[in-house]
Structures are given as structure tokens and as C-alpha cells.
Amino acid sequence: MKGRRIEYNFEKVILKIFVFSMIFFLVSCSKESDENQNKTLIGKWTWIQSSGGIAGQIYTPQSTGEMITIEFCDDLTYRQYRNEILNIETKYELKNIEGYNEMFIFYESKPASIITSLENDTLILTDYMDDGYVNVYRKE
Numbered sequence: 001m002k003g004r005r006i007e008y009n010f011e012k013v014i015l016k017i018f019v020f021s022m023i024f025f026l027v028s029c030s031k032e033s034d035e036n037q038n039k040t041l042i043g044k045w046t047w048i049q050s051s052g053g054i055a056g057q058i059y060t061p062q063s064t065g066e067m068i069t070i071e072f073c074d075d076l077t078y079r080q081y082r083n084e085i086l087n088i089e090t091k092y093e094l095k096n097i098e099g100y101n102e103m104f105i106f107y108e109s110k111p112a113s114i115i116t117s118l119e120n121d122t123l124i125l126t127d128y129m130d131d132g133y134v135n136v137y138r139k140e
Contacts, residue, residue, distance in 0.1 A: 038072075038094050040118055041072045041094075041115075041118060041123070042072050042073065042074055043071070043072065043139055043140065044069055044070070044071045044139070044140040045069065045070045045071070045072075045123050045137035045138065045139055045140065046067075046068075046069055046137060046138050046139075046140055047061060047066075047067070047068035047069065047070070047135065047136075047137055048060070048061075048136040048137060048138050049135075049136050050133045050134065050135045050136070051133065051134050052127070052131065052132060052133040052134050053131055053132075053133055054131045066082055066083060067082070067083050067084070068080065068081065068082055069081040069084075069140070070137060072092065076091050076092055076093065077089065077090070077091060077092070078090050078091070078092040078105075078107055088109070088110060090107050090108045090109040090110060091107070091108045092105050092106065092107050092108070093105070093106045100114075102114045102115055102116060103115040103118075104128065105125070111127060111128060111129055111132075112128040113125040113126065113127060113128060113135075114126045114127075114128055116134065121138055121139040122136065122137070122138060122139075123136070123137040123138075123139065124136050124137075125137070
């Protein structure tokens with residue numbers, strides 16, 4: 001009887017160690033993934049097009065006459081330039097939100113964005129709001 005009790009307690013200890021190890025591993029990977037995502041995001045991005053809104057319009061630099069550049073800096077500063085004039089400067093933070101596969105960008109002074117895609121030299125940001133826009137950028 002005593003041998004069975006020790007065996008049962010040993011199994012519980014092993015199970016607890018396994019669960020805590022998995023939690024630690026997942027949290028570590030998530031943090032590393034956030035840092036890698038931020039490194040890829042750092043730099044200047046030129047606006048290519050936006051689509052969406054209530055009417056589902058498509059806007060481009062050619063159709064609007066505006067040249068928009070956004071910049072993500074190492075010090076977590078975000079800047080937006082319209083026709084080479086600084087329009088917005090604010091701090092940002094990358095976050096994983098439970099229930100979503102995409103990474104979120106939270107800004108201090110503007111609505112959040114979702115990183116829909118960040119591959120090679122293309123960045124797609126989706127406004128996190130009803131009737132928001134999908135914005136496509138190319139890295140400079």
C-alpha cells in the first residue's frame with residue numbers, strides 16, 4: 001500500500017514539473033517571438049495602398065496625392081510622415097492578445113493596429129476598429 005502511494009505522489013510531482021516546464025517554455029517563446037517581430041518591424045515603411053472603410057474604397061499615393069511614411073524605432077517610438085512632414089509621433093507597444101493569432105500594436109495616441117502580415121519587405125496593418133482600413137507598406 002505504501003509503495004503505491006509513493007508511486008502516485010511521484011507521478012503527481014512529475015506531472016507538475018512537466019506542466020510548469022511547458023508554461024515556462026511557452027512564455028519564453030512568446031517573449032522571443034515578440035522581440036523578433038519588433039526587430040523585423042524596425043525601420044521606415046512607405047505606404048502602398050489602403051482599402052476598407054464603410055464604402056470599401058481603395059486609396060493609393062497616386063489617387064490621394066499623399067506620400068505617407070511610417071517609422072518604427074528601437075526606442076519604441078512610432079512616427080508617421082505625410083508628404084515628408086511629421087504628422088504623428090507616439091510610443092508603441094507590441095502585444096499578443098489571447099484568442100488572436102496576430103500581433104497587436106498599441107499606440108499611446110492613436111487606435112491600435114493588427115499586424116496582419118510582416119514578411120520580407122511588406123507590412124500589412126489592419127486598423128483595430130469597425131470599418132477600419134487594411135494598410136499595405138513596403139520597407140525602404
